[in-house]
Amino acid sequence: MxxxxxxxxxxxxxxxxxxxxxxxxxxxxxxxxxxxxxxxxxxxxxxxxxxxxxxxxxxxxxxxxxxxxxxxxxxxxxxxxxxxxxxxxxxxxxxxxxxxxxxxxxxxxxxxxxxxxxxxxxxxxxxxxxxxxxxxxxxxxxxxxxxxxxxxxxxxxxxxxxxxxxxxxxxxxxxxxxxxxxxxxxxxxxxxxxxxxxxxxxxxxxxxxxxxxxxxxxxxxxxxxxxxxxxxxxxxxxxxxxxxxxxxxxxxxxxxxxxxxxxxxxxxxxxGGKSPAIIFPDADMDVAIAGAASAVFFNQGQCCCAGSRLLAHDSVFDQVVEGVSNIAGRIRMGPGLDPATELGPLVSQEQFERVTGYIDSGTKQGAKIAAGGKRHTDRGYFVQPTVIKDVKPDMKVVEEEIFGPVVTAQSFSTDADLERLAAQANDTIYGLAASVWTRDISTAHKMARKIRAGTVWVNCHNVFDAALPFGGYKQSxxxxxxxxxxxxxxxxxxxxxxxx
Structure with missing residues (x-):
């Protein structure tokens, strides 16, 4: 001390x-x-x-x-x-x-x-x-x-x-x-x-x-x-x-x-939450990719509304995963008191073991690490910002709240209508938040109505204000x-x- x-x-x-x-x-x-x-x-x-x-x-x-x-x-x-x-x-x-x-x-x-x-x-x-x-x-x-x-x-x-x-x-x-x-x-x-x-x-x-x-x-x-x-x-x-x-x-x-x-x-x-960040092909990709990364890596991913399920359209999926992975690789990690730090440690040894346990579970079930996935330094409770792809809906990393800087990436089909996409976004016991990334105002409003969550952000994520109510549906x-x-x-x- x-x-x-x-x-x-x-x-x-x-x-x-x-x-x-x-x-x-x-x-x-x-x-x-x-x-x-x-x-x-x-x-x-x-x-x-x-x-x-x-x-x-x-x-x-x-x-x-x-x-x-x-x-x-x-x-x-x-x-x-x-x-x-x-x-x-x-x-x-x-x-x-x-x-x-x-x-x-x-x-x-x-x-x-x-x-x-x-x-x-x-x-x-x-x-x-x-x-x-x-x-x-x-x-x-x-x-x-x-x-x-x-x-x-x-x-x-x-x-x-x-x-x-x-x-x-x-x-x-x-x-x-x-x-x-x-x-x-x-x-x-x-x-x-x-x-x-x-x-x-x-x-x-x-x-x-x-x-x-x-x-x-x-x-x-x-x-x-x-x-x-x-x-x-x-x-x-x-x-x-x-x-x-x-x-x-x-x-x-x-x-x-x-x-x-x-x-x-x-x-x-x-x-808790397991919030989707949904990227449509017409979105401004620079904005959407940076926003999706911030949605999950903000506060070391220790947010109940973190955008921990990334859903991107087939036509932009590879671009989105590569972009988020590149951002993950550039994030400066270190002690919170260091003014250069962009992502600090997890809060405790218990949380460190929880998050790394989920990453291990995903790889054992066949998922692939696109970025991160490892401990950062041998002191403190640091976990690299992690992007996981090739996941299936029934994997623990997809279904359960991780509460760390870990995002799973899934695609949705070109021929998927909004009803099917909303069903994919709603396929969780939680209903705290979601974000929708699109230039189409009609798509934005329709998805906001179809997603069963207490907060839906459009072309943004993790925006809070004292005047905005915050809370969840279902088990959120x-x-x-x-x-x-x-x-x-x-x-x-x-x-x-x-x-x-």
């Missing part, structure tokens, strides 16, 4: 935070785990331990939930006006923005992603999300409803906060996912227990310090570090929790849904993140009828 502070690419401010004592935020206080346990956090660029953080367990989860319950039921948060909540969220966004470079460095160090990407994507999108949601605090409106029962009634609806929310976020975009979860919950007047991913807790712990600095009342936001079994499961099961919001794998999402049945708490799930989840739509996840709708 001492050598980390000497890394010239890490600012003294960030190094000082990383090397300091790390505590969880519960009921307005920074505390250790009740058991005193801690666990190590690793630098994915070299596999070295960089710090220790508290290991929350059931007792810590219970304490945090009870603090959130008190803050919601009788604390000052429940008595704040919408405009007061809005100003507090905006203050947090301003503080966040003031420390933008520190957060970019923490994300890069903790997650492995290029710091250049964190600066232009993760951090500004998180700031924008808080500001966007802060604006909604004063706009949670109801309606007056004319009743068929007659004119002697006055009926209206109102939206109220759902209550105490347990939020469990993943490691691929730790800072951005914290914003996606906290923003709408706070805007609607809920209180929160946020469990950070055990692989990437640092930016969330730094955010906890800003939450305190912004003046949020005790218990409104509680932030835990720990593992799914020890801290996540007790939150999902807790009878004083009114809702669980989870982002992560489909397998864990199913466990969350089962755990929530005890008191029938509300659940939203943003889960329940509900939506961001946009006005997310507010429904954190509110209850009450109907009031008065006889005049």
């Amino acid at each position: 001492a050598t980390l502070a000497l890394d010239p690419r890490l600012s003294t401010v960030t190094a000082s935070f990383v090397n300091g004592k790390h505590s969880m935020l519960i009921d307005g206080q920074f505390v250790s785990a009740a058991s005193g346990k801690t666990f190590p956090v690793y630098n994915p660029a070299d596999g070295e331990v960089i710090c220790e953080v508290p290991e929350a367990e059931a007792a810590d989860a219970d304490r945090a939930v009870r603090a959130a319950r008190k803050a919601f039921d009788s604390g000052p948060w429940s008595k704040m006006t919408p405009s007061e909540r809005s100003r507090m969220i905006w203050k947090l966004a301003d503080l966040f923005e003031q420390h933008a470079e520190e957060f970019a460095e923490l994300e890069s160090l903790d997650n492995g992603k290029p710091v250049s990407v964190a600066r232009v994507a993760d951090v500004p999108l998180a700031v924008d999300l808080f500001r966007y949601m802060g604006g909604w605090s004063t706009k949670l409106l109801g309606n007056t409803i004319p009743l068929s029962a007659g004119l002697n009634f006055h009926a209206y609806t109102m939206r109220e906060p759902i209550g105490v929310v347990a939020q469990i976020i993943p490691w691929n975009f730790p800072l951005l996912m914290a914003a996606w979860k906290l923003g709408p919950a706070l805007a609607t007047g809920c209180t929160v227990v946020l469990k950070l991913a055990e692989q990437t807790p640092l930016s969330g712990l730094r955010l906890a310090e800003l939450i305190q600095e912004a003046g949020f009342p005790a218990g409104v936001v509680n932030i835990l570090t720990g593992f799914g079994e020890g801290a996540g499961a007790p939150l999902a099961q807790h009878d004083l929790v009114d809702k669980v919001a989870f982002t992560g794998s489909t397998e864990v999402g199913k466990l969350i849904a089962k755990a929530a049945t005890g008191n029938l708490k509300k659940v939203t799930l943003e889960l 989840g329940w509900g939506r993140e961001m946009g006005a739509e997310v507010l429904n996840n954190y509110t209850e709708l009450k109907a009031v009828t008065i006889k005049l």
Whole structure:
């Protein structure tokens, strides 16, 4: 850990935070785990331990939930006006923005992603999300409803906060996912227990310090570090929790849904994907090839909506595969803190083994490696950006979410109509996202209607905005993140009828 502070690419401010004592935020206080346990956090660029953080367990989860319950039921948060909540969220966004470079460095160090990407994507999108949601605090409106029962009634609806929310976020975009979860919950007047991913807790712990600095009342936001079994499961099961919001794998999402049945708490799930990137022969090939490469290699392929199934028309298939493979071969790999790095390491040894295992599975089943396919350097969790061709629909690399910089390439026939192509694109248990690359506006609109996914991008991929709802069909989840739509996840709708 001492050598980390000497890394010239890490600012003294960030190094000082990383090397300091790390505590969880519960009921307005920074505390250790009740058991005193801690666990190590690793630098994915070299596999070295960089710090220790508290290991929350059931007792810590219970304490945090009870603090959130008190803050919601009788604390000052429940008595704040919408405009007061809005100003507090905006203050947090301003503080966040003031420390933008520190957060970019923490994300890069903790997650492995290029710091250049964190600066232009993760951090500004998180700031924008808080500001966007802060604006909604004063706009949670109801309606007056004319009743068929007659004119002697006055009926209206109102939206109220759902209550105490347990939020469990993943490691691929730790800072951005914290914003996606906290923003709408706070805007609607809920209180929160946020469990950070055990692989990437640092930016969330730094955010906890800003939450305190912004003046949020005790218990409104509680932030835990720990593992799914020890801290996540007790939150999902807790009878004083009114809702669980989870982002992560489909397998864990199913466990969350089962755990929530005890008191029938509300659940939203943003889960896995196996998203197609579909290239038609009339597309601008330079744009489509570069876009398809970015669709899967962005964030080391650790995106739930990564374009991991490349579908290209027969007439351009070879050109597309060669083009994406050439880009893969030119991508500069290295530690995230290196400003020249374009693709960093995977987040952990476990993820490294998962991704390389899928590559091995594909080659054993007869697929061919067109680019990459190997480990990069003997330190850290680096996997070369990989293009796999000669695949069949029933191969694991085609069917299952890999969550790494790996894309499978398949062609579609010249005589395939849009119905058959859409069926090929929809041949997955997931339905999170897709991209369509074409100059034909009619084809674009038709495919957007036929693809069963929560997001369809046309001539682009991985475009996000605080105003755009994001979520999936099928086993990609329940509900939506961001946009006005997310507010429904954190509110209850009450109907009031008065006889005049």
